[in-house]
Amino acid sequence: MTTDPQVEQDGRTVALRREWPDPIHDVWSALTESERTARWIGTWAPATDTTVEFTMTGEVDAGGEVAPPVTVTIVECDPPRRLVLDIPEGDGPPWRVAVTLTEEDGRTVLLFEQRVVGGLSPADVEAGWSWYLDRLGAALHDTAMPQWADYAPAG
Template sequence: MDNKETRIELRREYPDPIEDVWSALTESDRTARWIGTWTGETGIGNTIMLSMTAEEGSEPAPAVIRECDPPKRLAMDLHNTGEPIWQVELTLTPHGDGTVLDFVHRMPRPDWDTSDIAKGWHFYLDRLGAALAGEPVPAWETYTPPTLEA
């Protein structure tokens, strides 16, 4: 039996200091600019309610914080109605004056087609970069991920 884990791994470099990128990943007023708002009590083992504002008609969904090591690492279990739990991990590393973000999404089932999910994460990480730069964030309807550009 093949137990190989299916994962999406993305890396982004931002010119911003690690503390600023961490803040954009963890403070609700800043996450609202690129992925959505959240409510609840932070801390390992706690559940927050995430409202993904870039997705029309999205209902708030629970996210359980598995790891939180400011400003270096955040791991959460995202609960989507009718789907297995999505495990996501964000690791930040200083790089010169900027920050490298390593993003991992461990797929709940190895047989899932990851192409649309990967496009979604590219979209959100590009929106994070735009939000950090103070630029307009891309809209889904006109978005082309960097790996799909000609």
């Protein structure tokens, strides 16, 4: 796994890069099939042609609780290359997250991007998604899940 976090100059967009030796279709499946997303972030069920009901369960491993289901909008889905979602966040604007997969030198490269909205801290958003992407890597390779304490921003 390779890690390369970046925050755009405006400090409001988090971009994270990961790469694995796995085929692109396997990484795509781990991102989009509920039985596989359950291993690292949560489960989902279809709601309409462009929405899913998503239940985040990964927070339990960070000492949290299973979140109530939320309706996530699928903005763009181009298998196995790109997935863009709007994830509701309280009463504020949704979190727009984008994942782009490419193949480079026999490896699958994942680029994750999220524009940070409202009063959220880019450092907090980066920490959370870094943890989840490393959980994705652990799920891909059936290895131990990373510990949230190693990612949590200092206080």
